[in-house]
């Protein structure tokens with residue numbers, strides 16, 4: 001009897017400390033947020049990341065990698081992203097996301113010998129035109145996402161990749 | 168795909184497109200090999216994740232198959248084969264084992280599925296960029312194997 005009592009008390013004790021610990025964390029969290037918020041906000045307003053010099057961009061899509069900060073629940077980590085970048089006929093810079101709109105594999109440029117000058121997805125043979133338009137009859141149902149982009153001081157800055165309307 | 172609730176939802180809707188599974192084989196040991204076994208885990212995890220990122224839509228990265236380094240080899244094989252059976256029954260036709268544990272290299276024949284084995288590279292002291300480069304290089308090679316199998320089938 002008494003043995004059981006103790007263990008019950010212990011149990012309560014443990015649980016309560018647990019809850020208490022949680023509450024303490026809850027109280028600390030807002031303070032931490034205050035401490036880092038200004039930095040985060042600055043980051044948000046200059047969300048664009050320098051990716052490459054404009055002079056390195058040609059007519060042929062080329063893959064550029066860049067790093068962005070990503071928040072994953074509690075911690076922030078750096079993730080590498082990539083973009084297919086080229087200059088189109090009108091001289092505009094185009095930056096396409098490499099993520100296939102079917103189920104999310106990473107596409108490549110000009111790797112399918114049967115269909116040159118297209119983006120090709122190795123997973124289920126999805127294909128896209130150079131401008132990112134999905135090709136009918138292949139699995140993807142939407143064109144590749146396009147990055148927000150901006151040129152400053154001869155450098156290309158990219159922001160978020162955004163979906164476009166389907167073809 | 169990863170073994171997470173979000174990806175599972177997608178998986179259930181698009182099962183017919185997912186036919187490949189990677190199982191990381193991670194040994195566990197607290198003895199003299201504790202550091203090696205941890206490095207093996209780091210390495211296989213990084214490589215598994217990068218491969219998954221690139222082939223997300225067709226490949227399932229499973230939770231690791233873990234075992235004690237001293238585990239009796241017969242039980243080990245038995246356990247592993249029952250994993251494979253489960254996956255095959257599910258329709259995952261291509262099953263790969265990803266590991267740095269040299270123990271598997273010696274028993275490759277018995278495995279029955281493709282072993283993606285690579286010697287462990289201790290990465291804890293490397294800087295992040297270099298590490299990324301090495302992982303990318305390795306993943307490229309795995310790609311060759313996986314894509315080739317896909318084209319065959």
Ligand code: FES
Nearest residue numbers: 100103121126224
């Ligand atoms: S994920 Fe690209 S075609 Fe299916």
